[in-house]
Amino acid sequence: MSDIIQLLPDNVANQIAAGEVVQRPASVVKELMENSVDAGADHIKLIIKDAGRTLVQVIDNGTGMSQTDARLAFERHTTSKIRSAEDLFNLHTNGFRGEALASIAAIGHVTLKTKKEDEELGTLIQINGGKLISQEMITKPVGTSIEVRNLFYNIPVRRNFLKSNTVETRHIIDAFQRVALTYPDITFSLIHNDNEIFNLPSGNLKKRIVNIFGKKINEKLIPISEDTEILKIEGFVAKPEFAKKKRGEQFFFVNGRFIKNAYLHHALVSAFEGLLPNAYHPSYFLYLSVPPASIDINIHPTKTEIKFDNERDLYAIIRSTIKHSLGQFSVGPVLDFDKNPTLETPYSYKNKNINSPKVIVDPGFNPFESKTEGKINFPKKEIKQNWEAIYTEADKPVQNDISNQEKNSLDLFKEERNSQTTYQIHQKYIVSTIKSAMVLIDQNSAHQRILYEEYLEKITVTGIGSQQLLFPKEISFSKNDTDILKEIKIDMESCGIFFEIKNNETISITAIPLSLTEVQLLPLFENILENYKNGVPESSFSQLDSIAKSMSRSAAIKKGVKLNQKEQEDIVNKLFLCKEPNFSPFGQRTYITISLEELENKFNQ
Ligand code: ADP
Ligand code: MG
Numbered sequence: 001m002s003d004i005i006q007l008l009p010d011n012v013a014n015q016i017a018a019g020e021v022v023q024r025p026a027s028v029v030k031e032l033m034e035n036s037v038d039a040g041a042d043h044i045k046l047i048i049k050d051a052g053r054t055l056v057q058v059i060d061n062g063t064g065m066s067q068t069d070a071r072l073a074f075e076r077h078t079t080s081k082i083r084s085a086e087d088l089f090n091l092h093t094n095g096f097r098g099e100a101l102a103s104i105a106a107i108g109h110v111t112l113k114t115k116k117e118d119e120e121l122g123t124l125i126q127i128n129g130g131k132l133i134s135q136e137m138i139t140k141p142v143g144t145s146i147e148v149r150n151l152f153y154n155i156p157v158r159r160n161f162l163k164s165n166t167v168e169t170r171h172i173i174d175a176f177q178r179v180a181l182t183y184p185d186i187t188f189s190l191i192h193n194d195n196e197i198f199n200l201p202s203g204n205l206k207k208r209i210v211n212i213f214g215k216k217i218n219e220k221l222i223p224i225s226e227d228t229e230i231l232k233i234e235g236f237v238a239k240p241e242f243a244k245k246k247r248g249e250q251f252f253f254v255n256g257r258f259i260k261n262a263y264l265h266h267a268l269v270s271a272f273e274g275l276l277p278n279a280y281h282p283s284y285f286l287y288l289s290v291p292p293a294s295i296d297i298n299i300h301p302t303k304t305e306i307k308f309d310n311e312r313d314l315y316a317i318i319r320s321t322i323k324h325s326l327g328q329f330s331v332g333p334v335l336d337f338d339k340n341p342t343l344e345t346p347y348s349y350k351n352k353n354i355n356s357p358k359v360i361v362d363p364g365f366n367p368f369e370s371k372t373e374g375k376i377n378f379p380k381k382e383i384k385q386n387w388e389a390i391y392t393e394a395d396k397p398v399q400n401d402i403s404n405q406e407k408n409s410l411d412l413f414k415e416e417r418n419s420q421t422t423y424q425i426h427q428k429y430i431v432s433t434i435k436s437a438m439v440l441i442d443q444n445s446a447h448q449r450i451l452y453e454e455y456l457e458k459i460t461v462t463g464i465g466s467q468q469l470l471f472p473k474e475i476s477f478s479k480n481d482t483d484i485l486k487e488i489k490i491d492m493e494s495c496g497i498f499f500e501i502k503n504n505e506t507i508s509i510t511a512i513p514l515s516l517t518e519v520q521l522l523p524l525f526e527n528i529l530e531n532y533k534n535g536v537p538e539s540s541f542s543q544l545d546s547i548a549k550s551m552s553r554s555a556a557i558k559k560g561v562k563l564n565q566k567e568q569e570d571i572v573n574k575l576f577l578c579k580e581p582n583f584s585p586f587g588q589r590t591y592i593t594i595s596l597e598e599l600e601n602k603f604n605q
Contacts, residue, residue, distance in 0.1 A: 025052020
């Protein structure tokens with residue numbers, strides 16, 4: 001039998017490789033723009049036709065290429081960026097595999113025009129499907145222009161695989177924005193079907209963000225800056241009140257590259273805990289610098305994933321830095337309920353004194369640090385002061401950025417409540433009046449908030465008292481669930497729930513907190529187990545907090561329960577003594593206010 005193994009012709013090999021590098025027009029945008037950045041350009045223009053199907057063109061004023069380099073640039077594994085494998089560890093540019101241009105040329109009609117500064121004439125090269133069509137000398141300003149037409153013309157399957165123009169354009173804009181946000185000192189523009197979509201003059205990061213996302217975002221941005229031995233963070237987060245229902249403006253850059261990392265995203269989201277209603281997403285633009293040896297960026301050109309050696313430390317630093325900044329800019333009271341000392345990295349805040357408003361912020365506050373140390377500054381009186389301060393001083397540093405709702409509560413609660421009268425409506429809401437407004441309180445989520453803060457306070461200070469059950473209550477679980485319960489038994493005991501594990505599938509509950517009833521136990525345990533499974537298992541730090549939340553959900557007064565006058569007033573009063581009265585521990589709004597003015601307007605319509 002004759003030999004059957006053959007070397008693939010270059011253009012076929014390139015086509016196959018191309019499929020990996022170039023998944024859609026946006027991949028071409030990314031590669032070409034990054035090449036322009038690497039070439040030292042300070043003006044980069046992107047021109048697109050038909051969502052990139054007909055044309056993707058990038059024009060730059062970078063170094064340009066010599067005639068020989070221009071030709072070589074389209075060969076596979078040709079790069080000016082590394083010479084040896086060691087260079088890989090010292091990379092300061094985006095490219096290095098020398099694959100992008102060869103791949104793109106294999107699956108499109110490419111025209112390259114380029115000229116170096118010290119050469120009189122430039123070079124024009126045309127390549128279709130990896131085949132050189134023509135090469136000539138041209139006159140042209142310094143820099144490079146690469147046009148890619150009819151992408152995937154020779155791979156119809158790929159072409160058909162593309163999504164609608166709207167979707168592909170969205171991908172292109174994402175790619176463009178990521179590069180533009182990485183290099184605010186470079187001028188970028190984007191023209192789609194002859195319309196200028198972006199024109200971004202060089203400037204600082206804030207200016208770049210504002211130019212991309214609109215003037216309005218300016219007042220919403222809270223600066224972030226932290227420098228520790230293992231991580232430097234710069235950038236901005238948007239204030240919680242501007243959180244969005246859609247995910248979107250969420251950008252992590254690590255050592256100058258846009259990356260996606262669910263774990264760090266979680267760290268960020270958790271810093272906003274209690275400040276965002278359910279299903280809202282925070283916006284952020286964060287630039288992390290870590291020692292290069294501590295990361296492993298998957299060097300596949302289309303990947304944006306990254307692995308960190310010390311993920312848990314980074315998690316803790318990011319979370320507390322963001323919380324700290326939210327606190328300094330008085331966005332909300334900062335209560336770090338669920339820090340675990342083992343996750344804390346010893347480092348000090350450099351910018352401790354940025355003109356912080358008068359809200360009392362204690363970034364180091366950790367109710368779970370030690371149970372024996374006695375008093376922790378959580379007395380009710382201070383809470384009240386804090387809470388008032390939040391509404392009186394809080395928004396001063398940045399003006400005009402309080403939503404109406406927020407503004408109302410701000411004015412209203414400075415005034416004393418002038419009446420103790422409350423009404424319950426539909427056995428769901430409590431109506432109460434204050435001087436110039438009415439308040440509508442959701443009895444269930446308000447009570448959850450009250451209980452949650454009560455539990456946390458008790459856990460840290462006095463311990464949650466529990467009562468022995470006359471007859472221990474047995475509950476059956478799966479073996480897996482019993483194993484989890486074994487693991488969190490001590491935390492459960494801190495929360496006043498005592499049980500014994502009888503065998504692989506049964507536990508026997510012996511004591512529970514006074515606020516719980518026996519019928520609530522099964523759903524409570526199920527809830528705690530569910531949370532445990534969905535949480536970040538290897539970081540146990542929010543376990544206690546999570547149990548406290550589950551307990552508050554189980555024990556809270558439900559909708560449909562009739563409340564007497566005393567019970568209603570109790571809820572109203574206690575809610576507004578809470579540290580974070582606005583939301584339930586699960587992010588539901590606890591109350592809304594309607595000012596007299598709003599009411600009058602309604603009647604005058
Ligand atoms: P890589 O970026 O990984 O080196 P590419 O295939 O993207 O590989 O580019 C190959 C080479 O072509 C680069 O190393 C660079 O020398 C040159 N090149 C590409 N684009 C430009 C540009 N816009 N300006 C100057 N040189 C460029
Ligand atoms: Mg490149």
